[in-house]
Amino acid sequence: MVKIEGTLDEIRELMGDVKRTVSDVKSTTKKVAKAASKTKRKLSAWQRYIKTKSNHIKFKRGDKKGRLDLKRMSAAFKRSRK
Known part of the structure; x- marks a missing residue:
């Protein structure tokens, strides 16, 4: 378990960045998967x-x-x- 110390504003700022980073990674992987699945063949x-x-x-x-x-x-x- 990790102990985080600081003011409420500091903690919100820290956790907000983490959430944004996670959502950015998820959206990027979805875009890449969608682009990869679009390749069609005859x-x-x-x-x-x-x-x-x-x-x-x-x-x-x-x-x-x-x-x-x-x-x-x-x-x-x-x-x-024939």
Whole structure:
């Protein structure tokens, strides 16, 4: 434990600087993280194909009803690339 001695104004001045420094560091790290996360890359052809709603092929019955049928979608994608 640290013992701090001084007048109330001196202590407030000291602690106020610490709080400002901590908030500055936090805001700076957030800005850097945000800038780093903005780097985008081009989607692959498969990712662009999957993204398009009209290319979705779904299971019609059974346990997987409503889910994407990736096996049939991949076959259709490969056929479309020829």
